[in-house]
Amino acid sequence: MKKQTAKHRKTTSQKHRPATSKTPRAPEVKLIGEPMMVERMEPAMVIQWPRTLVHHHTYGLLTPFFEGLKKGVLRATKCPTPGCEPGFWLPPRADCPDCHARMEWVELPNPVIGEIFTFTRVEYPGFGIELSYPYYQIDVKIPGCCTIMKGYLIRGEAKIGMKVKAGFRTRKPTNTILDLYWEPLE
Amino acid sequence: MIKFKPGNLRVPQFQRPVYVVAGGTTDYRKTYPEYKLEELCMMAFRMLLEENDLKLPPLEVKGLINMACYGEFADHFQDQLLCEAKVHDYLGLDPLPNVGIKTGGATGGYTTLVGANMVASGYANCVLVMGWERMDEVDTRTGNYYISTAACKDFETRLARMYAAYYAPMARRFAHIFKVKEEVRAAIAVKNKGYAYYSPFAQQPAKLTVEEVLKGRIACDPLRMHECCAMSVGAAAVLLCDEETAYKLTDHPMKLYIAGGTHTLRVADRRNMEIPLLPHETPGMYDWVEKELKEPYPGFQSFLASRFAAYMAYRMAGIKKEPCEEFDLVELHDAFTISDLQTYGDIGLRPYGKEEEYITSGDAYYGGRCPSNLSGGLLGTMHAVGATGIFQCVECFWQLQGKYDKFHGTERMWTRYGKTKPADWKSLQIPRRRRALWISHAGVGSHVTCGILVNPEEVKE
Numbered sequence: 001m002k003k004q005t006a007k008h009r010k011t012t013s014q015k016h017r018p019a020t021s022k023t024p025r026a027p028e029v030k031l032i033g034e035p036m037m038v039e040r041m042e043p044a045m046v047i048q049w050p051r052t053l054v055h056h057h058t059y060g061l062l063t064p065f066f067e068g069l070k071k072g073v074l075r076a077t078k079c080p081t082p083g084c085e086p087g088f089w090l091p092p093r094a095d096c097p098d099c100h101a102r103m104e105w106v107e108l109p110n111p112v113i114g115e116i117f118t119f120t121r122v123e124y125p126g127f128g129i130e131l132s133y134p135y136y137q138i139d140v141k142i143p144g145c146c147t148i149m150k151g152y153l154i155r156g157e158a159k160i161g162m163k164v165k166a167g168f169r170t171r172k173p174t175n176t177i178l179d180l181y182w183e184p185l186e
Numbered sequence: 187m188i189k190f191k192p193g194n195l196r197v198p199q200f201q202r203p204v205y206v207v208a209g210g211t212t213d214y215r216k217t218y219p220e221y222k223l224e225e226l227c228m229m230a231f232r233m234l235l236e237e238n239d240l241k242l243p244p245l246e247v248k249g250l251i252n253m254a255c256y257g258e259f260a261d262h263f264q265d266q267l268l269c270e271a272k273v274h275d276y277l278g279l280d281p282l283p284n285v286g287i288k289t290g291g292a293t294g295g296y297t298t299l300v301g302a303n304m305v306a307s308g309y310a311n312c313v314l315v316m317g318w319e320r321m322d323e324v325d326t327r328t329g330n331y332y333i334s335t336a337a338c339k340d341f342e343t344r345l346a347r348m349y350a351a352y353y354a355p356m357a358r359r360f361a362h363i364f365k366v367k368e369e370v371r372a373a374i375a376v377k378n379k380g381y382a383y384y385s386p387f388a389q390q391p392a393k394l395t396v397e398e399v400l401k402g403r404i405a406c407d408p409l410r411m412h413e414c415c416a417m418s419v420g421a422a423a424v425l426l427c428d429e430e431t432a433y434k435l436t437d438h439p440m441k442l443y444i445a446g447g448t449h450t451l452r453v454a455d456r457r458n459m460e461i462p463l464l465p466h467e468t469p470g471m472y473d474w475v476e477k478e479l480k481e482p483y484p485g486f487q488s489f490l491a492s493r494f495a496a497y498m499a500y501r502m503a504g505i506k507k508e509p510c511e512e513f514d515l516v517e518l519h520d521a522f523t524i525s526d527l528q529t530y531g532d533i534g535l536r537p538y539g540k541e542e543e544y545i546t547s548g549d550a551y552y553g554g555r556c557p558s559n560l561s562g563g564l565l566g567t568m569h570a571v572g573a574t575g576i577f578q579c580v581e582c583f584w585q586l587q588g589k590y591d592k593f594h595g596t597e598r599m600w601t602r603y604g605k606t607k608p609a610d611w612k613s614l615q616i617p618r619r620r621r622a623l624w625i626s627h628a629g630v631g632s633h634v635t636c637g638i639l640v641n642p643e644e645v646k647e
Contacts, residue, residue, distance in 0.1 A: 043220045049323065051265060059340065085187070091341045091454060118362070118486055120354030121407035126330030126347030137345050137406075139355050139454065139486070147455045148486075150342055160362055177341050 061094035064105055069179035072168040074112050076145065077103035087146030112166035113185060114140035117148050119158040130178060138182060140164060151177075156184040188459040188490075195462075197501040198445050200306035205432035205439035206639060208247075209580030210234030211422040213603040214389040214568035217322040218419040223264065224276035227318055230421040230573075231277050234314075237593075240435045250431060253310035254284040257297030257317030259571035262332055264320050273316070290336050291521060292446075293317060294422070294575020295626020295635030299444045301426045311431045317572035318421035329417045336629055338452045346406070350414050350522065352453065352630050354406040357524035359486035361408070363479060368408060370542045371523035372399035375412045377551065378520055378559045382566025384614055386600045386607070387577075389418055389568055413523040418570035422577035440586050441647075443503040444637040447494030449484070451632045456490070458482035462497045464534040465506045472538060479539075489525075489631035492532035499636035500534075503621075504647060509534045510549055510556040514618045515585050517578040519627035519634075520563040529625055533636065552614050560585070560614040575626030579637055582622035586641045590615035620644040 036047040059066050068075040077092035079085050081099045088106050096103055119138040125131075136153040154167060163185040173179045210233035212226050221229070235244035242250075254277075256270040266272070270286040289296040294317045301315035321329050331347045342352065360366060373396055382388035394412065402410040425435075432439035450456060461472045461483050475483055484490040499505075505512045516535070520526035530541040535549070535556065549555040561567055561581035568577060584593050591613050593599060600607040619641050626635045640647070 040219070046219050049265065057339075062340070085457070089455075091338070091452065118355040118359035120351055120358065120409075121404075122346050122348065122351050123407065124348060124403075124405045124411075125351070126334050127325075127327040128331050129347050130344060137351055137355070146457055147452075149454050150345055150452070152345055160358070176344055178344055 062092055065092050066175060066179070068107070069168055069177075070170060070173045070175070072170045073110065074108045074166050074180065076106050076108060078106050080104050085146050087144055090142065090145050090147055090149045108142075110166070112142065114142040114164055114166070114182070116158055116160055116162045116164060117141045118160060119153070121158070130174070138164070140182060151180055151182050154181040154183050187457050190462075197498055199502070200302070200443075201308065202306055203429050204302045204305045204442045205427050205429065206424050206442050206579065206583045207427050207432050207435045207439045208234045208238035208240060208425040209423065209583050210237070211387055211573075211577055211580055212420040213387045213605075214418045214420040214570055215322075216389060216416060216418065218320075219322070223269065223318060223320045223421075224273050226320075226419070227273045227316060227421045227423075228276060230316065230423045231314075234423045234425055238436070242435060247425070247435060248278075250312040250427075250435075251279065251314050251425075252282060252312055253301075253304045254279055254282060254314040254316065255297045255301040255304065256284055256286050257288070257293040257315075257572040257576065258286060259288065259290060259293050259319055260332060263329070264323060273318070277314075279314070289633040290628030291519065291569075291571055292575060292626040292628035292633040292635055293572045294577065294579070295444070295624075295637060296446060296575070296633065297572070298424065298426075298442075298576060298579055298626075298637060299446055299635050301424075302442055302444050305426050305428050311428045313426045314423060315426055315576060316421060316423040317574070317576040319570035319572045320419050321417035321570065322419050326417065336451075341454070342452060348406065350406040350409050353522045353524050354409045356453065356486045356528065356630070357408055357522075360524060360528060363481050363487060364539055364541070366527070366542050368400060369396050370545055371413060371527060372396040372410075373545050374520065374523040374526050375399045375410075375565055377545075378526075378563040379412070379566040381552070381560050381614060382562025383608065384611055385562045385567055385594050386603055386605055387420075387568065388562045388566055390416055390566055391562065392566070409522060409524065413565070415521045415564040415569040418568045420568055420570040420573055420577075422570075422573040422580055424576055424579050424583065438587050438643065440583050440639040441642055442637065442639055443499055444635055445495050445498035445502055446633065446635045447491040447498070448633050449490040449631050451629050453486060453630045456482070456484055456486075459484075459490070461538070462493055464493075464497060464509075465500050466508050466534060467537070475538065484631075488528055488538060489532050489627070489634060491631045491634035492529050492625060492627065492636070495625075495634045495636035496533040499623075499638050503638040503640060505638070509623070510544075513556050513621050513623050514616050515560060515582060515622040516556060516558045517561055517563065517582055517622070517624040518558055519574070519578075519625050520559055520565045521569060521627070523565070525627065526559075526563075529627070533623070533625065557616065560590075560616070575624070575635065575637075578624040578626065579639070582624050582637075582639050585616050586619045586622055586639055588615060588619060618644075
């Protein structure tokens with residue numbers, strides 16, 4: 001630290017001396033980015049502004065859930081506090097919103113069977129969609145679950161009340177919620 | 187199950203009354219390359235200062251401002267953090283304090299709520315509340331993806347990347363349990379886009395028929411494109427004051443009450459609960475929902491956040507009777523036809539289960555008992571998200587002041603935006619001007635505010 005301060009002082013005092021041939025010249029700053037493309041000039045100048053980036057997103061305490069999907073199991077959480085919410089949570093949460101206790105993991109035995117509570121046929125998805133479309137996005141009621149989880153139907157036609165079975169993308173998993181899908185119970 | 191304890195249900199109280207004294211807006215467009223965002227904000231600010239018949243010159247009014255509250259939904263649309271600082275400086279308001287508020291689609295409502303509390307608490311006597319959105323830097327599908335990040339990114343966003351896909355399942359369940367025909371939703375689109383026809387600010391005015399809506403392209407079944415609002419660019423503003431300042435500026439200020447509510451971002455996580463009752467509702471009237479219908483509440487059919495906001499706001503403002511009797515205008519958050527329809531029950535325009543009657547009875551139309559979205563709403567006029575809940579407030583304010591025609595019917599208002607006033611333009615000025623209500627709504631009901639404007643010249647409190 002001390003050495004750096006001394007160096008800094010020297011630099012500061014040098015600033016006021018006239019430049020000599022011995023003073024190292026700062027290199028000219030070069031453009032290392034790409035020029036932006038002008039898209040239009042009327043009614044005002046509009047340029048293209050590309051934007052690509054990677055986020056480092058954690059699944060935190062829900063890691064066992066996403067790990068489970070790759071192994072072909074659906075893991076939910078349940079509050080251990082007596083008298084608290086008796087059902088299990090899907091999507092899981094690590095902490096109970098009612099009593100704040102750390103929840104416990106429950107592995108649902110396969111086959112996990114649920115019922116379509118409601119659904120939509122997605123015909124116009126947004127940019128970056130990873131599923132071929134149109135497809136059915138479904139909300140699935142699972143016995144014992146205090147919530148109704150959203151998912152997608154991998155084949156067949158959705159109907160309210162239809163029984164569906166959980167399936168898992170264990171080969172070439174995406175490491176996202178898309179590793180869980182539902183198929184008609186035949 | 188969500189259970190309330192007594193402290194949770196305390197009714198909010200302002201320490202002193204709050205008034206709206208002026209409003210301003212831009213028009214709304216899908217793309218607006220002519221102006222930068224801060225230039226659009228200046229446009230709304232100038233209208234607020236210069237065109238509201240205030241008793242002081244514009245710069246004298248500006249000289250009374252001591253706080254600004256700014257609403258913007260999404261930084262990533264413009265790729266600009268702290269846009270509030272740019273706007274605040276551009277409006278020439280430095281070094282007054284300002285605060286940015288973000289609650290999704292309800293940003294405008296919550297920005298108004300925060301501004302109201304600045305006045306009510308005595309922190310400020312005169313607050314600028316402004317909201318905006320610039321959604322035209324990206325194409326529509328990218329915009330849809332951005333908006334869908336306002337669903338849970340771990341469990342929902344990837345399942346559509348499109349917000350209509352989170353409302354469509356609610357539309358299907360609502361129709362399934364209450365046996366509501368698609369024509370009712372279509373009628374809402376026809377009505378609101380039809381009212382937008384009379385507004386110079388409107389982005390998507392249209393004279394449509396129910397058949398045309400139903401034959402239109404599907405976004406996410408059963409919702410058609412005509413049932414979904416568009417992305418907008420624009421800004422809106424209101425000026426909030428304490429009583430003394432309000433009457434210094436105008437003889438016709440409108441008293442403001444506003445309360446908020448929330449619920450989970452994931453519809454999946456809604457747990458069954460008792461229905462909180464509005465003042466005019468009676469205990470036991472909804473027993474049938476659980477016993478006969480066997481449907482959870484709020485389930486996929488209702489919005490707890492809207493019900494909670496109305497529960498509080500009605501008690502704040504002394505609304506005791508049926509809302510259709512108490513209000514002369516409502517401006518609802520019709521981002522989708524279904525969200526509009528669901529809200530009728532939440533705020534008591536009809537009891538739960540009978541929402542469609544608000545439309546089929548004619549109450550919702552101009553000339554009806556309590557018309558809704560005469561501004562053209564989100565479906566017809568705008569959804570520049572951060573501005574929306576403020577724009578709705580402005581429209582309610584001008585209606586209560588009797589200035590619908592001034593702001594919608596004068597030729598110069600149309601030519602200002604490069605438009606021609608329709609030859610068959612008609613006034614949608616409400617004849618009774620007692621109270622107006624507006625709902626600002628986010629997510630699948632994650633945040634909602636219920637704002638109420640009361641005309642002190644018509645209502646003795």
